[in-house]
Amino acid sequence: TQLLEQSPQFLSIQEGENLTVYCNSSSVFSSLQWYRQEPGEGPVLLVTVVTGGEVKKLKRLTFQFGDARKDSSLHITAAQPGDTGLYLCAGARGSARQLTFGSGTQLTVLP
Amino acid sequence: EAGVVQSPRYKIIEKKQPVAFWCNPISGHNTLYWYLQNLGQGPELLIRYENEEAVDDSQLPKDRFSAERLKGVDSTLKIQPAELGDSAVYLCASSSGGEDTQYFGPGTRLTVL
Numbered sequence: 001t002q003l004l005e006q007s008p009q010f011l012s013i014q015e016g017e018n019l020t021v022y023c024n025s026s027s028v029f030s031s032l033q034w035y036r037q038e039p040g041e042g043p044v045l046l047v048t049v050v051t052g053g054e055v056k057k058l059k060r061l062t063f064q065f066g067d068a069r070k071d072s073s074l075h076i077t078a079a080q081p082g083d084t085g086l087y088l089c090a091g092a093r094g095s096a097r098q099l100t101f102g103s104g105t106q107l108t109v110l111p
Numbered sequence: 112e113a114g115v116v117q118s119p120r121y122k123i124i125e126k127k128q129p130v131a132f133w134c135n136p137i138s139g140h141n142t143l144y145w146y147l148q149n150l151g152q153g154p155e156l157l158i159r160y161e162n163e164e165a166v167d168d169s170q171l172p173k174d175r176f177s178a179e180r181l182k183g184v185d186s187t188l189k190i191q192p193a194e195l196g197d198s199a200v201y202l203c204a205s206s207s208g209g210e211d212t213q214y215f216g217p218g219t220r221l222t223v224l
Binding site for chain 1: 115142151152153154155156159167202204206211212213215216217218
């Protein structure tokens with residue numbers, strides 16, 4: 001049972017389109033991380049958000065932590081084929097050495 | 112700096128056979144994690160070590176799974192006997208005491224026939 005639900009589970013879009021991935025929970029987290037995982041590789045950390053309402057930008061990626069620290073979103077502007085991968089959110093209660101991963105969103109960006 | 116190393120990368124075995132996975136964490140990282148990841152899903156923690164001590168193994172199926180981290184560096188995860196449902200990717204990750212970022216290895220893809 002995943003405590004963090006991600007939506008959508010699958011997303012296939014054309015290059016240049018915008019998209020948003022959601023990560024929702026009924027639990028409060030002290031911080032939340034977003035990872036991207038490519039086939040045959042382990043997840044790679046993209047960002048950590050800590051404060052409720054926090055917004056972080058990483059080039060074309062915008063991450064937001066919900067005010068109540070129960071949910072988060074990832075918005076990608078002008079998606080590129082290189083953005084293709086499995087996007088995972090992970091919540092921490094206390095230390096980020098105790099992470100609970102979400103169910104994942106498989107993103108495919110078509111050229 | 113070398114990343115987390117795992118071997119083998121792929122393993123195919125028949126059910127009821129034993130299997131072992133090896134992980135070498137990033138040098139100096141005292142925290143080591145083993146995760147199980149099913150296809151298209153998020154990783155699920157099996158066990159977490161702080162140095163050589165297993166501090167969280169509540170999700171490790173102890174009837175068939177075992178792990179060790181001798182000398183607080185390399186770690187081995189073993190399954191005996193393997194079942195069909197054990198087919199998955201087994202990920203190892205490590206982190207240092209001073210930061211919370213987990214660095215993942217490429218994983219071992221296990222197929223149980």
